[in-house]
Amino acid sequence: MDATTGGVADASDEAEDPTRRRESAPEETTKVLRVRNLRKTYGRGDGAVTAVDDISLDVERGSVVGLLGPNGAGKTTTIKSMLGLVIPSGGTVEIAGVDVHEDARRAYRHVGATLEGARNVYWRLTVRENVEFFASLGGRDPEDVRERYESLLEQFDLAAKADETVNDLSRGMKQKVTLVCTLARGTDVVFLDEPTLGLDVESSLELRRELRALADRESITVVLSSHDMDVVEDLCERVVVMNDGKIVADDSVENLVGVFGTQSYRITVAGPIPESVRERLCTEYDAEEFERVGEGERFEVTLTDADDLYEVFDALRADDCSLDGVTATDPDLEDVFLELTNGERERGDDRGDAEGGPATDERTATEKVAEGPR
């Protein structure tokens, strides 16, 4: 799927929102990151592994985009290829209009990155020394960015620790230090690869809260990769889901959850369910997980249309099964993600072993995203 034409979230809405824009330099467009047909294959011949498979996407200035995928999906290789840290096998990457692989030094003026969590800084230096060192490395005089980094230290609750060596800080704080070092330069785009990796729940929540506040206040452009659905759901307006090196979905969190807006219900019946009803429930509604609950019985159905629930009730009533209770569970990004990645995998398997098999009119996960909600 070409994300530039397919299921990209309505990016123009964001571009038209003046609060999400930054002051523009002459070379700047609303698309601060432009990736075209990016490919990366490691090795040659039979042993070749394609880590990134023809990816294209645009990122609008001021948006927070999440790159989501299971381990080995190609997220890190994609990010490193976008940053010029990996030389791709093909394709182009432009940051603020500058080709990263043609003119890396100029492109690096517009980008900062935190890769793999708490690393990226010198643990034997203090927080302040790190921030100043990396500002200098980024071609900025530490004095010029002092006001900005002092404010970031305040916001990330590091002001009191500014003169402590990073080694003495907790893991969560170390990760905050790497973020402050990356953000202090005030670049156009910030890449965050697994920013909450290895953090406990509380630290992860805190970091997400602070990142969200920063994204809202400064309207910075962030490309964030994570395998943690909560991080992406909390921080990102748009999600690019990767699997096996490909983009399998690219849309807003809201739309994705809407597309896969299935609802699971757990239905409890007062007495045992007759075999004929059970058969009908299984055949017509894919009911599953039948289990005895006291005198009654419970089962689960997953429905795409809420009206179907009434049909299930009717089917039960027809055989005098009285309802004892119904509970619903909301879908979240994790359900969407699993459906997308598992769906893609199953589709791959089907292609491999069912050539010439029965035709099916069921839409795949990717097709659902491309077509939108029915």
Place this chain on the structure above:
Amino acid sequence: MSDHLTLFRAIAKKKVVLLVRYPVNTLSQFVSIYALFAVIFFGGKAVAGPALTDSIGGIIVGFFLFTAAIVAYSGLSWNMTREAQWGTLEQLFMSPLGFGTVVSTKVVVNVLYSILWSAFILALMLVTSGESLALDVLTVGPLLVLSLASAVGVGFAFGGLALLYKRIENAFQLVQWVFIGFIGAPVGRYELLGWLPLAQGSHLLQRAMRDGVRLWEFPASELGLLVATALGYLALGYLLFHRAQRRARHHGVLGHY
């Protein structure tokens, strides 16, 4: 230009901060180098007696150059491995000033540091042995810097290998001992040996510091060989380093450890 100056200041400051913040580490490095000299000097004196006294000047000059070369070389090769371990290598690569500029600035800071370091060791060796040497700064300074350039070239080459293969610390250590062979090479007898890294520099430093020969008193051919080896090894090392970083990026292993 001011960007480069800012970068130089930042790298130099980091070096100084770490030296001062971890004095035991700094001192132990200093003591271990001095202890090696003390073992050679006092042990040799006990075993060889006057024979050692006759050659102590040469040993001191050799040790002086060895110390400086090791500090300059290892500051680059070991540093690449450590930066990869720390996860800071990719940050250095993404500097808008250029990875080459960042690494070269580190080299300049390292060479200055190695000169200071070896000067301290030299002073201590002279005090310990009671020996005196000609220390004309205008002669020793350029000769030392040109000698170190070839060591830095070797450092670049091994730094490049470190980017690709990471765990090659044993090879680094081996090279340090090979340096002793280069420094002790009998260039006076076999001129061709002057093409080895450090060898010509060591030969000229010996004559400058032991015999008091001034820089402008050396034959142009001998100085020319020193300049050629200095620039040649430096350029070759940097070229290998550059190719290695491209290869590391091609294989996606730049920041891996």
